[in-house]
Amino acid sequence: MIEVAIMIEGQNGLTWERWKRIARIADEMGFAGLYRSDHYTNGSPPDRESLEAWTSLTWLASHTSRIEFGTLVSPLSFRNPTMLARMAASVDDLSGGRLTLGMGAGWQVREHENFGWDLLEMPERFERFEDGLEIITRLLKNDQSSTYSGKYYQIKDAVLLPRPQRPDGPRILIGGNGIRRSLPLVVRYADEWNGFYLPIEEYASRNVILNEMADKYGRDPKSIRRSMMIGCEFGRTDAEVEELVARRIKGGRTAGDALGLAMGTASEIVDHLGKVADAGAQRVMLQWLALDDTDRLETMAAQVLPQLA
Numbered sequence: 001m002i003e004v005a006i007m008i009e010g011q012n013g014l015t016w017e018r019w020k021r022i023a024r025i026a027d028e029m030g031f032a033g034l035y036r037s038d039h040y041t042n043g044s045p046p047d048r049e050s051l052e053a054w055t056s057l058t059w060l061a062s063h064t065s066r067i068e069f070g071t072l073v074s075p076l077s078f079r080n081p082t083m084l085a086r087m088a089a090s091v092d093d094l095s096g097g098r099l100t101l102g103m104g105a106g107w108q109v110r111e112h113e114n115f116g117w118d119l120l121e122m123p124e125r126f127e128r129f130e131d132g133l134e135i136i137t138r139l140l141k142n143d144q145s146s147t148y149s150g151k152y153y154q155i156k157d158a159v160l161l162p163r164p165q166r167p168d169g170p171r172i173l174i175g176g177n178g179i180r181r182s183l184p185l186v187v188r189y190a191d192e193w194n195g196f197y198l199p200i201e202e203y204a205s206r207n208v209i210l211n212e213m214a215d216k217y218g219r220d221p222k223s224i225r226r227s228m229m230i231g232c233e234f235g236r237t238d239a240e241v242e243e244l245v246a247r248r249i250k251g252g253r254t255a256g257d258a259l260g261l262a263m264g265t266a267s268e269i270v271d272h273l274g275k276v277a278d279a280g281a282q283r284v285m286l287q288w289l290a291l292d293d294t295d296r297l298e299t300m301a302a303q304v305l306p307q308l309a
Contacts, residue, residue: 003282004031004032004273004284004308005035005068005285005286006026006034006285006286006288006297007036007037007072007229007285007288008288009036010037010053010056011040012042013049014049014291016056022034022291022294023063026067029301032283033067033283035069035229035285036053037053037072038054038073038079040115041111041114043108044110053074054071054091057069057070058091058094061092061098062094068098069099070101070102070170071102072194073102073175074101075104075106076103076104076129077106077118078111078112078117079103079132081132082139082158084101084103085140085160086139088140089164092170093164097166097170101136101170102174103129103136103172103174104129105125105181106119106129107119126181127151127152130185133174135150137172138155141169144159145159146158172189174190175196177196177206179206183206184213186210187214187217191223191224192224193224194228194229195281197229197260198228199260200260200275200279202260203228204280227281227282228260228276228281228284229284229285230284231248231286232269232287233261233263233264235265235296237265241264245261262284266307269300
């Protein structure tokens with residue numbers, strides 16, 4: 001059955017107190033993993049707390065014992081690839097091989113303007129992303145020094161020492177729904193593809209396309225793990241579900257279905273996750289926005305996870 005992890009939006013009010021509390025629940029109550037976004041700030045004012053992503057993952061590596069974890073995703077628009085590879089290898093080693101290095105091209109305009117980073121137009125942004133992926137994979141996977149000269153990033157006689165304890169370093173995840181840009185990069189560089197906020201039927205169709213791309217590239221499609229990040233509104237009663245969904249999106253459950261949003265009581269969440277698994281996902285990251293509502297998160301773990309065991 002499908003593996004269930006939690007995903008936190010770190011720019012939406014995440015503090016150390018909240019992070020530690022959620023990490024304890026994830027590690028002790030049976031979730032497969034805990035993932036978080038990597039942003040300077042939230043998408044629109046007013047500003048909220050935003051705990052720095054890689055510092056929080058370093059803490060997680062040494063203060064949890066079981067869960068996998070990682071970024072969904074670190075943007076290469078403001079993360080230098082050589083430094084990101086070094087950090088990821090170190091955090092993975094510290095955790096005993098539980099890190100997933102999730103990466104993307106970057107998208108949030110506000111944080112780039114506020115903190116002086118150039119987001120670039122879409123074609124150039126993905127060209128830079130590809131440059132970064134090439135460098136990161138070379139550093140993580142090659143025991144010998146490597147030289148690469150791209151338009152945006154370059155290395156010369158560079159080698160990552162000490163070598164990662166895990167062969168080839170941490171699992172590389174690429175997040176994105178795009179058929180023309182994102183999926184080809186998954187086939188070339190990633191161990192895992194993460195789609196996000198797709199209706200189940202669309203996720204299934206992209207899964208088929210990814211298989212075809214892998215075959216064409218000469219790669220075994222089964223070597224690419226499939227995951228999906230979706231919104232989640234779990235309620236202990238039908239009335240609570242209706243209130244949560246109405247607060248989150250206009251149009252209620254109908255609009256949520258169109259987004260592939262997992263919403264409902266325990267049995268409804270389980271049914272939805274079964275459909276996600278049928279669409280090809282091996283792991284789902286449930287986006288949990290209510291950072292202070294850990295009682296409801298614990299209830300969801302207690303009522304949903306045993307049914308998926």
